[in-house]
Amino acid sequence: MKVVAFKRELQGTGASRRLRNSGQTPGIIYGGTEAPVTISLDHNALYHALKKEVFHSSILDLEIDGAVQKVLLRDFQMHAFKQLVLHADFQRVDASTKVHMKVALHFANADVSPAVKLHGATISHVANEIEVSCLPSDLPEFITVDLSNIDVGHSLHIGDLTLPKGVTAITHGANLTIATASVPAGHVAAEAAAAAPAADAKPAAKGKK
Known part of the structure; x- marks a missing residue:
């Protein structure tokens, strides 16, 4: 499955709130030899992807600025009562590492x-x-x-x-x-x-x- 994300420069509670108000979900990619990268994703696309079992247990192709990385969904947070994804965490994977x-x-x-x-x-x-x-x-x-x-x-x-x-x-x-x-x-x-x-x-x- 493919996931499209964008680099997120602004951080903090206020920046995250503005992202969500604009239909985006803040997230992060970590792991491997590269530094963690904060990202944003289209909320509706992510929300519907989370309903699919395969999205939780598959290697995902995450694209940022045209470059694709292999990642796993490691965690996500939902709003207590709204159908709102608050945050998503992705971990980079290495083909030779279990x-x-x-x-x-x-x-x-x-x-x-x-x-x-x-x-x-x-x-x-x-x-x-x-x-x-x-x-x-x-x-x-x-x-x-x-x-x-x-x-x-x-x-x-x-x-x-x-x-x-x-x-x-x-x-x-x-x-x-x-x-x-x-x-x-x-x-x-x-x-x-x-x-x-x-x-x-x-x-x-x-x-x-």
């Missing part, structure tokens, strides 16, 4: 899992993203979580994921839970109630000849 990045999880095949097909279970998504380490060229847009084999009472962990080539999950020593499968309490109670009359039923007495 990056640490949070990547979204996409859950698939829950409907064909034993938990759902056989037991009517609910699969809860405990995590919606994980942190990974990889070269910029290997950074995935998302990671697919295959739920086809999960059964009731079982959980899926980071260690169970099939990661793309060159991508390593950062776990900090913990095999964190990604998803769990459980039967809703109401469903269990209904099944028990339905089974009770059958268990309590007595054979009918035989009639006299």
Whole structure:
């Protein structure tokens, strides 16, 4: 994805407020061997880009004065109640240096899992993203979580994921839970109630000849 930015000379609260009033969002680019550069971006273009998942987990082409740099979106601030992007931070990336990045999880095949097909279970998504380490060229847009084999009472962990080539999950020593499968309490109670009359039923007495 491409992002167009402009160098921003004036800084401070007043300058930032004037930028926002003119439809621009202040930001900064940092990292690498170059000095940080303060920038401004078109607010509406940035606001709509932030709605796209790929914008948060992809290497972006950021153009300033005709020169393009490879960057990652590292942070952004939103207004407390207005649909207003207050600031955006971008980090330069080097093609030969691994990056640490949070990547979204996409859950698939829950409907064909034993938990759902056989037991009517609910699969809860405990995590919606994980942190990974990889070269910029290997950074995935998302990671697919295959739920086809999960059964009731079982959980899926980071260690169970099939990661793309060159991508390593950062776990900090913990095999964190990604998803769990459980039967809703109401469903269990209904099944028990339905089974009770059958268990309590007595054979009918035989009639006299």
